[in-house]
Amino acid sequence: MDCQRKTAHMVQSARPIRSEMPAIELSAVGLEAARILSVLHHAAFLGREPWDKTAIGQILALQGVEAWVACVDGSSRGQGMVPVGFIISRYVMDEGEILSLGVHPDWQRRGVARSLLAHVVKRARQDRATLFLEVRFSNEAAFGLYGQLGFQQVAVRRRYYEDGEDARLLRWSPG
Numbered sequence: 748m749d750c751q752r753k754t755a756h757m758v759q760s761a762r763p764i765r766s767e768m769p770a771i772e773l774s775a776v777g778l779e780a781a782r783i784l785s786v787l788h789h790a791a792f793l794g795r796e797p798w799d800k801t802a803i804g805q806i807l808a809l810q811g812v813e814a815w816v817a818c819v820d821g822s823s824r825g826q827g828m829v830p831v832g833f834i835i836s837r838y839v840m841d842e843g844e845i846l847s848l849g850v851h852p853d854w855q856r857r858g859v860a861r862s863l864l865a866h867v868v869k870r871a872r873q874d875r876a877t878l879f880l881e882v883r884f885s886n887e888a889a890f891g892l893y894g895q896l897g898f899q900q901v902a903v904r905r906r907y908y909e910d911g912e913d914a915r916l917l918r919w920s921p922g
């Protein structure tokens with residue numbers, strides 16, 4: 748599968764047709780995908796979080812880090828598979844941390860993030876690993892998504908973000 752090799756232009760121009768629910772394919776990616784991950788990250792977070800290609804490359808190089816890209820079928824626009832979302836997580840022993848998750852704004856609310864997160868949860872269940880993540884207190888969309896997949900709030904980290912916003916610490920346990 749070649750979707751991680753697409754250009755930033757393709758990501759931006761592969762707009763869905765109204766309420767199109769895409770067929771989603773997930774692809775494990777490595778350092779070679781740092782550029783496309785930075786494009787998707789910038790688009791999803793509206794440029795507000797400083798995760799450029801270099802920063803993402805450094806994260807991907809850390810031990811235990813895994814990244815997945817979600818691609819949709821853009822063949823109706825002559826584009827083949829087009830990357831529209833990503834998830835990056837890190838595993839140490841029996842614990843995993845979701846470091847980042849994002850979907851291009853044009854493709855949000857079509858189940859792309861749920862598909863990426865469900866994949867990570869499935870892997871954690873198989874490995875009997877507990878997952879953690881921090882999410883901005885104001886991020887109702889993400890909080891709703893994580894709740895759907897069984898994550899629960901276990902703590903609040905006061906002034907966790909540079910701008911002073913609190914974070915919810917969420918946990919998913921294999922039971």
Ligand SMILES: CC(C)(COP(=O)(O)OP(=O)(O)OC[C@H]1O[C@@H](n2cnc3c(N)ncnc32)[C@H](O)[C@@H]1OP(=O)(O)O)[C@@H](O)C(=O)NCCC(=O)NCCS
Pocket residue numbers: 791792847848849850851854855856857858859860861862881882883886887888889891892893895
């Ligand atoms: C949060 C985010 C990843 C969700 O991606 P997505 O592909 O649109 O999510 P999905 O379509 O899979 O939605 C799954 C569930 O999440 C919740 N959700 C997603 N977007 C939502 C929104 N805008 N408002 C309220 N709930 C929302 C809903 O519970 C939704 O289920 P439903 O559609 O059956 O109601 C996406 O909005 C995004 O990239 N945001 C910016 C980056 C970010 O906040 N990342 C998470 C940081 S921890």
